[in-house]
Amino acid sequence: xxxxxxxxxxxxxxxxxxxxxxxxxxxxxxxxxxxxxxxxxxxxxxxxxxxxxxxxxxxxxxxxxxxxxxxxxxxxxxxxxxxxxxxxxxxxxxxxxxxxxxxxxxxxxxxxxxxxxxxxxxxxxxxxxxxxxxxxxxx
Ligand code: UDP
Ligand code: MG
Numbered sequence: 030x031x032x033x034x035x036x037x038x039x040x041x042x043x044x045x046x047x048x049x050x051x052x053x054x055x056x057x058x059x060x061x062x063x064x065x066x067x068x069x070x071x072x073x074x075x076x077x078x079x080x081x082x083x084x085x086x087x088x089x090x091x092x093x094x095x096x097x098x099x100x101x102x103x104x105x106x107x108x109x110x111x112x113x114x115x116x117x118x119x120x121x122x123x124x125x126x127x128x129x130x131x132x133x134x135x136x137x138x139x140x141x142x143x144x145x146x147x148x149x150x151x152x153x154x155x156x157x158x159x160x161x162x163x164x165x166x167x168x
Contacts, residue, residue, distance in 0.1 A: 040098035
């Protein structure tokens with residue numbers, strides 16, 4: 030059965046002109062687009078989205094970075110979507126990301142690391158509903 034994952038092409042990917050290249054890799058890897066949106070996170074949205082990291086030392090910088098410019102948010106569908114997408118994006122730290130992964134190719138640092146991917150089926154649903162209404166998703 031196919032399931033979904035949620036992604037954001039982070040502000041560094043947008044400002045560096047990498048939207049097209051990254052979306053192309055995602056589609057070439059077999060993901061279908063269920064929903065997609067070019068938007069900008071408010072400080073409130075970003076803080077809620079990353080609330081699990083609110084006690085971490087990097088939280089303030091993370092919120093500034095994620096709200097510093099527009100993003101592309103999307104819901105993606107594939108067999109084994111969450112795990113396969115985490116493989117496609119690579120490790121959080123681009124220096125540790127496998128060759129050919131999105132973070133290996135397009136990320137500058139552990140903080141400005143090009144792209145988000147959900148870490149579980151449950152979070153994929155929570156994160157998708159955070160940015161998309163039901164009638165904006167085409168399953
Ligand atoms: N992050 C950071 N410094 C760190 C760890 C994480 O700035 O030491 C940022 C980075 O943008 C990362 C996000 O916080 O993508 C969420 O962290 P998480 O550990 O959930 O990594 P991910 O799931 O994005 O790989
Ligand atoms: Mg995470």
